[in-house]
Amino acid sequence: MHISVIATDFDGTISQGDQLAPEAGRALRRWRESGRFAVLVSGRPFEFLHDLQKREQAFDLIVAENGAVLYNPQSDEMRLPFGEVPGAVLDMLTELGVPLWRGIAIAGTTTRYDDAVWVASRELGLPVHVEINRSEVMLLPPGVSKGAGLRNLFRSEGLSTRNLVAFGDAENDLSLLQAAEVKVAVATAVESLAKLADYVTPEKGPSGVAAFIERYLLAGEAFDFAVRGAHHFDLGAADEIKLNAHDLIDRNVLIAGGSGCSKSWLASHLADGLITGGYQLLALDPVGDLRSLRRHASCLCLGGEEIPPMSLIVQLLAETDLSLVLDLSQLPTPEEQMLYVIALLRRVMDVHRRLGKPHWLLMDEAQDLLGGPDNPVRLPLLQDPHSPGLCLVAWQPSRLNRALLNRIDGFLLTRHRLKREVECLRRLLADRSLDTSGLAERLGALGEGQALAWGLTASPAEALIPLRVRVGPRVFAQMYRLHQYLEDRVSPAQQFYFHNSAGQIAPAGNLGDLIDRMRTLDQDVINFHFKRRDFCRWIRDVLHDETLARWVDRLRTANLSGEALREALLEVFEQRHRVLERLI
Incomplete structure (x- = not known):
């Protein structure tokens, strides 16, 4: 549960006369002993509190004093951010015989003298706000x-x-409850507060x-x-499935699917909803796929050209409500990304223990950041x-630590055809008592803008729910070049020539040629070029498609060979071809 702060009124809420009621005091102390915050919010004078x-x-x-005086007992620091009631108003009321109690910044009397208060405030024309609270x-x-x-x-x-959860009973507690995530009124609360709670x-x-x-x-x-x-x-679903940010923020979600199948888009959309709801997110983005979140005024995108110091990230998370997207793409090796992330997470967890934020961690390409049996990042x-709450985005969930996967509460699954990954997902869903019959066929048949969902709400359904989502437009670096290799062929000197002693295989001059050749190539030829990273090198250096090159290169971690390797390469080539065709 992300609730980590209690704010409570005093009189009528936790009081027993002028004392703190024993049962409320015991509960509040236990709450503080668990490492969380308790805030007293009262109209009483500062000295009394x-x-x-x-x-x-x-x-x-x-x-x-109803919000006028702010105090930190640990640092013994007091602030009056709104100033004080003008002394001339109080002097005039005293001259009129109005009995006043005075605090540091405010004053009050009984409702018997409300007419005199209104007359004095209007006649002097000085800035003063008058508020009625029960008999005061x-x-x-x-x-x-x-x-x-x-x-x-x-x-x-x-x-x-x-x-924040806030407790109150009277009219002047309305603004207190309005500020809170969870609003609680006691049984004796005035009607207007009970309706708000x-x-x-x-x-x-x-x-x-x-x-x-306690409960x-x-x-x-x-x-x-x-x-x-x-x-x-x-x-963005056609059937308008609604997500509740308050519930989702406490859930651990796995978004899994093949390369280019809208995983990062779905993650961005979840993050978008939470940021709009006022929650603070930290997104770790190894390849720069989450930069679209910078459209939010309350979200900063850092990294990319230069990785910021950890002290800056920690300071922004601790001292502001800003969400952060950290682009790690300029860290040159996976090992350096891993070392940076584990050191950062330790400091982020310390902030979360102290302040209850960030509220959600989003980790794209989680199989690279967290994968492997000895990866300490987990x-x-x-x-x-x-x-x-944690959101893991992975095309290879089988590489994730089992203890992490056991914590997953919800799933968003897009098209996937790799047998090992489908089997991993099947086991995870079966562990949650879901019917997984035909899962491989269902995942393999998913098209653009289609997904299967489960467990994203507090009351999950009994089966995977099919979704049809409106995937937003995609923009790629050097997009002006990418269309060329769908329609044109590169020069003969730049074409991909296959290793074949008979010389009977025509070279590939664009992505379409590569797809055609891949369907009939001898398995030994495919294995030869894949192990040497020839496909990846040609796609990056000649076709200038860094995204596809990355998709191909990461298939090396799947330990595929033979027909399984052919199918996996065809899957990423064809998926990339479909995406680019829509852009032309």
């Missing part, structure tokens, strides 16, 4: 509310409201708060109520029981 915290030691942060009239600096103060405090502390506790005040914390937050019981403010989005992900 400061003394309460010194006695109880139940809170990490304090929002006092509060005078506040402009812009002050519990929600505004909490958001300001969260920005300075590096916290995210997407990790996702959940109203059966028990009154502190008993209700304590029961909610849902500490014991980890799944919510049996809807988080009504959650962001919903679809996958260790930071497996060692932390409270690691963020």
Whole structure:
């Protein structure tokens, strides 16, 4: 569960007279002992709340005086981001005989004197905000509310409201609950707050708060109520399947399929929905396929030409709500990518343990970043029981660590024909009690814009769900050249000549020729050129198609030979040909 911060009102919510109710205090201390945050948000004067915290030691942060005073007990730092109520207004009310209580930044009286308060604020024409809360009239600096103060405090502390559950009971708690991911009102709450809340506790005040914390937050019981403010989005599907960002952020998802079969597009679309919902993502992109996410004002794309220092990445994640896409394509070898990623993940996990973010990790080409029995990159992900949600994008899921695969909650599967990979997916789905009969045929028959999905929601279906998605336009580097080798042949000196002593095989001058020859080539000829990386070298140096060259080169890790190798090469050549044909 990504909820890691509790913010609660005091009076009527966790109070017993002027004291913290014992049951609420016990629950809050247990929550803090688990390494998570508790924030006290109250209209009471700062001095009262400061003394309460010194006695109880139940809170990490304090929002006092209805949001006007922000305080960090650990650093003993206090801020008044909205200023103070003008003294002239308070002096005039005193002269009129209005009994006032005064805080550091605000003041108040009873509703008996509300007319005098309105007259004084209007007559002097000074900036002051008047708010009614049950039997009190509060005078506040402009812009002050519990929600505004909490958001300001969260920005300075590096916290995210997407990790927040808030508790309240009165009118001035409306803005507090509006700021939260999960909104809880106690049984005695005013009607307007109860209507806003996702959940109203059966028990009154502190008993209700304590029961909610114990049951849902500490014991980890799944919510049996809807988080009504959650962001919903679809996958661009014709049947409009809706995803709930609040549910998805806690799930581990595997996106698997063959090369060029829209895996990275699907990953980008999931990321797009979560970023739009206000969540923070870190995407590790070994080949630069996720750069389209930079269209979001709240997403930065780093790397590419120069890999940024880890300290900058960690600072951005900790001190802002920005999502980051880290392009690792300029790290020259897979070994250097692996060393960089494991060091980065250790520091990212430390940020997540402290602040509850980033909320989701997206790893493209996961078989390269995480694959292999002795790959240490997986260790930071497996060692932390409270690691963020994870999305792995892989064409070769069989290379992923079994412990990681066992954590997968949801699947998005596109066209795949490699027998070993299909069998790996079949076992994973069977382990989750899904019917896998005919899976190889279903995966092999998937076309452009088609996928199979399962487990992307809190209540997964009993079978794989077919999806038809609207895949966005593709843009490739040097696209102005790529169409040439579909329609024209390169010069004879640049054509691909096959190793054949009889000299009976015509050379290939474009991708279409290569596909035609591949269907009838002797297996020994295919193996000869594949082992020497001749196909990859010709595609990269002559056809200038870096993407296809990468697809071919990574087939080496599949240990294919004979007809299986021919089929795999034909699959990637034909898939690339179909993609490029649509661009012409």
